[in-house]
Amino acid sequence: MEEAESYPPIDPSNFDLIVIGTGLPESIVASAASAAGKTVLHLDSNPFYGSHSASLPLNDFIPFIQSESQPQSRNLTSDDYVSTPVATRPLYSAVETNSYSSEPTENSRKFNLDLAGPRVLLCSDSMIDLILKTGINQYMEFKSVDASFISSADGGLENVPDSRSAIFKNRGLSLTEKNQLMKFFKLVQRHLGDDETEDDKISDQDLESPFVEFLTKIGLSQKLKSIILYTIVLADYDQENLEACKDVISTKSGISRLALYHSSIGRFPNANGAIIYPIYGQGELPQAFCRRAAVKGCIYVLRMPVVAILNDKDSGEYKGIKLVSGQELFSPKLIIAPSFTIPSTPNHDAQVANSDDVSLSDTKKVARGICITKHSLNTQVANCLVFFPPRSLYLEQSTSVRVLQLSSNVAVCPSGMFVTYLSAMCDDNVQGKKLLNAAINALFSVPISGNSENSGASNLSEHAEEKPCLLWSTLYIQELTTFQGGLDSISKTPMPDEHLHYTDLLDATEKIFKEIYPNEEFFPSINVSNDDEGGGSELDS
């Protein structure tokens, strides 16, 4: 009884929509539904916003992924409804943390560590468009990721020539390669241009073929192909092993990703390149959408676990939820975060239960890592991306390893430190760890006291002195869940995906919104007033 008293009663008890979990997809749907005039209740059992999209202080990070590594369940009964207990399933595994210095943990609150890193925004991508459309750029600020690097054959890092000026300044390319790349960028530009001359267009046959074959056909060097495929088009899998490749990128989609990248350069006058990152971390995004929702009337209750789903006794239909406080709340629609499972009851199959079983048999995984150092990977830049294309770390490397280093100028760590995120797609934990450890060994000097398994460290020792020394690191494997909406009343949001950008996650989120509200616009256009002209508020209306 004591516990129940600390949970405040929620009034009213009927809503158009209840959303459980404040991850980015849940927060966007809550915001979109509120903007469409729906009454929305948004709950989270955690004391912070963001769920699986959160940015956390260092000392809160490990406990969170560990708590989400074990299944949990609660059981409560209801008098009037069939009550199906809500359980959570593990989404993180193989968590492995190494601490070589006490300095990071002593400054825990100065860190904002992304659970789903590395992730960035392209200035012209659909997430930026949504940020501007909803006006949440009033709640957030961004800074440039200054440069991109690709690991070179000799183990060093070379600048990615992603624009004309970058090609011009690049020192790693031969003159022939520079000309080839310049010609290729022009070819893409002509293809996308308005001139309706057939000669300027890439043929339909080429557009449907694998991008790697097109790049070979027009005569690009191996190095240039690698740069385009893995640092600009951001391919996950080895594109040159077409039989084993799980995601072959077509020329059509390659060209459109390249176009997105190029249109991102120069979109904002004082951005250095195509890529930006939010100050204080990715966790600002769900919070900004939640504030937007709150301004539109959405009710927010953190620290409020949901224990059961309530179903109608006769029809078995979803009716509402039961909170840990015992209170029952009702809505025609429910959105739940990906960590929840609802086991089917003997008499009434819960509406989303089956999809869990299906998805578990064929889940993809992403290996993620975070490293903290006192020195930058490159003394010229504070925030940068690094790419290890397939086969660049070792022969059997079949997926790309992506790395994002951030500095204190985006307020993710104390002054004088750097946070580096790594990720790679993998089939299992062993493969995932091997990928990340190989990249970590290539980038950092790992103190000997650590217990990570470093097999191929011999050829790296010569560079060891120049490399930043690890202060703290963690590696973990995250499950990737696919979109599971469309089951009548309950929709489940996806986990943050393996990509470097938000485009796919945003598409999936819009789809969920469209499934539950087919007649509503996903964020109707509004005039967002400029923040120096009075804030866009409607007080006292």
Next chain:
Amino acid sequence: MASRRRVLLKVIILGDSGVGKTSLMNQYVNRKFSNQYKATIGADFLTKEVQFEDRIFTLQIWDTAGQERFQSLGVAFYRGADCCVLVYDVNVAKSFDNLNNWREEFLIQASPPDPENFPFVVLGNKIDVDGGNSRVVSEKKAKAWCASKGNIPYFETSAKEGFNVEAAFECIAKNALKNEPEEELYLPDAIDMAGGQQQRSAGCEC
């Protein structure tokens, strides 16, 4: 240095639901008051230009947008605040007792570099109600609490009558200006998104 930091001051208003946070900022910025209470919907932030020693600053006053009702203000709300205004209702003892929680919550979430000297301002609102007869928190008691927390400036206000609101916000602005920002965050400047093909409009959406 042309940092936006030097011209924009973020002020957040904290306090229990119903103490008059939205009314106070509305009275200060728009000189308007509505008797009809409803839990805040639609309030985001208000801005007002203030002048000090020949320089113009923009005061950006953030409302809790109702997220204070279940103590669910996220850390993003608190970040980068230059001054924190704590409001209570002189007629509701609990709202005064909770000031301590709000202050502590702010210091934890915002974690300002120098918490001892971070500028707070306390407002005891609704002094007009029932001619002061329903008042339960005395000025003396409130001032004693403010003194014990490092001499926080204290104002008694009536958002309804507009009493002392201007003076209180003048003090708030002055204190916000004194707050030393973390320079590193503003070097280099954040991305200017307003220049990026954003549809511009002067009016508000109401």
